[in-house]
Amino acid sequence: MKNKNRTPLELYIHIPFCVQKCQYCDFLSGPSDQETRDRYIKALRAEIQAVQGVEAYEIVSVFIGGGTPSVLKAEAIASIMETIQKKFCFSPDAEITIESNPGTVDLAKLNAYRETGINRLSLGLQSTDSKELRMLGRIHTYEEFLQSYQWAREAGFQNINIDLMFAIPGQTGEAWRAHLRQVAELKPEHISAYSLIIEEGTPFAECELDLPDEDTEYQMYEDTAGILAEYGYQQYEISNYAKDGYACRHNIGYWKRTEYLGLGLGASSLYGENRFSNTRDMQEYLGFSGNTERIRKDVLKLSLKDQIEEFMYLGLRMTEGISEIDFEQNFGQKLENIYGSVLQKYKETGFLEKTGTNWRFTRKGIHVSNHILAELLLDEE
Ligand code: SF4
Incomplete structure (x- = not known):
């Protein structure tokens, strides 16, 4: 529960x-x-x-x-x-x-x-x-x-x-x-x-x-x-x-972007609206771990663009793929308005498929997934 x-x-x-x-x-x-x-x-x-x-x-x-x-x-x-x-x-x-x-x-x-x-x-x-x-x-x-x-x-x-x-x-x-x-x-x-x-x-x-x-x-x-x-x-x-x-x-x-908190040397987090990683320097960690502000590095407040990209490239790792409904619920916009042409292109070449309201890689697509995921990066506004 x-x-x-x-x-x-x-x-x-x-x-x-x-x-x-x-x-x-x-x-x-x-x-x-x-x-x-x-x-x-x-x-x-x-x-x-x-x-x-x-x-x-x-x-x-x-x-x-x-x-x-x-x-x-x-x-x-x-x-x-x-x-x-x-x-x-x-x-x-x-x-x-x-x-x-x-x-x-x-x-x-x-x-x-x-x-x-x-x-x-x-x-x-x-x-x-x-x-x-x-x-x-x-x-x-x-x-x-x-x-x-x-x-x-x-x-x-x-x-x-x-x-x-x-x-x-x-x-x-x-x-x-x-x-x-x-x-x-x-x-x-x-x-x-x-x-x-x-x-x-x-x-x-x-x-x-x-x-x-x-x-x-x-x-x-x-x-x-x-x-x-x-x-x-x-x-x-x-x-x-x-x-x-x-x-x-x-x-x-x-992969579904539940928040996570990484504790310990070099551990990464998605906590609140921020992504950050702890220091990778053991001496700094041992000396200052009780001061979380000091050991957290590369703190990045995620923009909407960052969140959409993460949703796509993490979600597509799963065989169930990503859901159009979840996308709209999370970002208030239709998946096809943002990614319609790239999804369609890879559907036609047999690397992506649509099952119900989910998009996912085909078996053939999994082997070139890194290349396709790179195309999901959005242009800066
Ligand atoms: S050296 Fe790396 S791969 Fe080997 S046990 Fe340690 S963490 Fe695992």
Whole structure:
């Protein structure tokens, strides 16, 4: 039951620590010592306590992400949970997710998460092939993942996501299909499957990698949806698949532009009418987290044009697409008056389709979605 008098708000809590850096990763994360972790938790709690204007909101979801939140001791996660529970009003059915990696969890830690009210676990697996895992720089084997997954079920997690990655160097289409089936057989409620992107500044960007060619990657993506459908997973976003009723509410809220507040180093927010991101400088964060004005950077009050563009490019990521009715309700103007010609153009080329009052990408369109989304940027008035 949602409280009708309060505005829904999502919380994102960033834990920027990992055991070691993976070869492909450009997230704000890395190894750390215990003293830094302790100081960070203290700073994070100070930031949470200092947030203003929370009376108007009700928390509908929390996502504790990273990094690897599970590198922290269970007591640290419990103290963060206690601080947010004291500070904010929670919806009784709030979805509360923590990201964890095999090699950093055990049964006691997972039991402790459940006791704090965390009800969804996202496990970073990436590959079922331990050789691929080593090459990616992951700290765990497939067998360690299986043990973590079993512990998670034992601890009572009934909503588990598994993160997978395809188009890994040296990977064939056949190998990917086999990995996918292996994971689907475990029956997690949710699977995220992303293709490897080589990001600048990562060790992989410096290497000569034997990456699958474009056609193979295209086929891997198509096979993902096909194989997961056989196991009862529905694709609800470009890279996300879920059993009925288990689509990630936190992510859907983000794509539908529910307000969210990011807490912690580098975390981004859409709070009130503003978008902003916290400082990415650890020393500044540790020193000034209790002064939210000081740590919030790039504060941008969204114009109507910004809001319309966001509505389009976030909403079109979802397989249900965007609704003409929602557009009109949000912006007081008809979708076709603003985007009629571009939507029509891509409908004729078979990249977009209209189902009822919704516009969405076709399968063919998903593969060129970045190019099409770029055309949805509006001219300055
Ligand atoms: S565990 Fe995740 S966040 Fe940490 S380095 Fe690897 S990919 Fe990046």
